[in-house]
Amino acid sequence: MLTSQRKALILERLRRDGQVIAKALADDLGLSEDTIRRDLREMAAEKLLKRVHGGALPLSPELPDFSTRQAVSSDAKRRLGAYAANMIRPGQTVFLDGGTTNAEIARHLPKNLAVTIVTHSPTIAGELEHHPTAEVIVIGGKLYKHSMVATGAAAMAAIASIRADLFFLGVTAIHPARGFSTGDFEEAAIKRHIAQCAAETYVLATAEKLDAASPCQILPIKSVSGLIVPSGIFEESLAPYRDAELPIFLA
Template identity: 45%
Template sequence: MLGAQRKAHLQEILRRDGRVVAKDVARALGVSEDSIRRDLRELADAGELVRVYGGALPVAPADRPVDARASLATESKARVAQRAVELIPPGSTVILDAGTTTLAMAALLPRRSDLTVITPSPAVAIAVAQQSEARIVMIGGELSRHSMVAGGSLAMEAVQHLAADLFFLGVTGIDPRAGLTTGELDDAVTKRALAARSSRVLVLGSEEKIGVASRFPVLDLDAVHGVVADPLDRNPVLAELPGTSGATFS
């Protein structure tokens, strides 16, 4: 089988199964794993997939500029946002990450003054101010035009002086093997720092994020306390997410 044919075959497996396991494909085609890994590397370089240990996953649909993500899986995000807001105890200090799901959460917050909301997102901060009487703490720094989130050295310095009861983490990929991933390196660093300053971390898992991966790892699933999943999502990958500290709230 020619290289172009192998690549087409790999793409078909990815569409059909949602993942490629290199050793299985090599065995089925009677070629070396090195050949399959080379094909996967070339497909990844072309933006067709994301390489992970042992194979590949689809590119995360959420790995787009923030304005392009606004119309992606909106109903699923709304259900996740509603469930997430229900998990906020009275009097909490919570971190709302940047993203369209946290923006939906901001619009659902109770009109209480006993909450403190920390966020690196100007859009989320404004939405919280419009909806709730919560105290708002903004994390300053350089604003990414891709994600519209503050990051860089100034943001990292600010994060070191913060503490939160609960962090609602936004990522673009959630997979039991690849873990939690995002499309920007600086964003991944900021997310890890925020997680380290939080007593509990819950990941927002709308349907387009399950079983896909982005380029940059954020955290392993066993480093967070749960995934707030869409209760109507029937993706079989959800059943593979680890229990206990990685339990799925649905």
């Protein structure tokens, strides 16, 4: 196993679990703890993670805790969520990806709308607890700690049995050439699979996600049906996507 592979894997586990433990890593990779410790030390020097006794933590540990969770949603995300929610027609089946932006869609879902919402995020499902008319279907599987979405073979199989009219895809980065991407390979695979099972896929993106590239690509630009961005964004950032004939909606 190459050193860089090992470091990438450490980063992935950090993302997935929100922590890594030196001993466990050494066991899993069949290497000595010294090697792992050296890796962690170096990665800490590169500001890729925070070294702590016994292992390491992500640099910016998950901020959205109980008290702040609702407050962190920016105005832009709320506008995106409200806009997307109003795209949904009665009777449709809508797949909601995980993430804080998609949580806003769930919150803004009109209360008299009879729809079927499918999601692989228990958090999103929880948002719909008190919705009077939505039918909620949750995709099961092993939960990724950090992003709280179901993954794995069971989730893939369950998704395959769904035909959604709309899919609101959450991404971490959008790039004119590389398309839509997310940081984790497994998550990317799931998202790609969902997109294949949905008639139309829309991406909600705040400004900071534009022109960024992330290691794992999900979809090329042309395979999504539209991009929803907050109004007030720089037009020149959007130009490459307009050139690619990607419909853009201003929320």
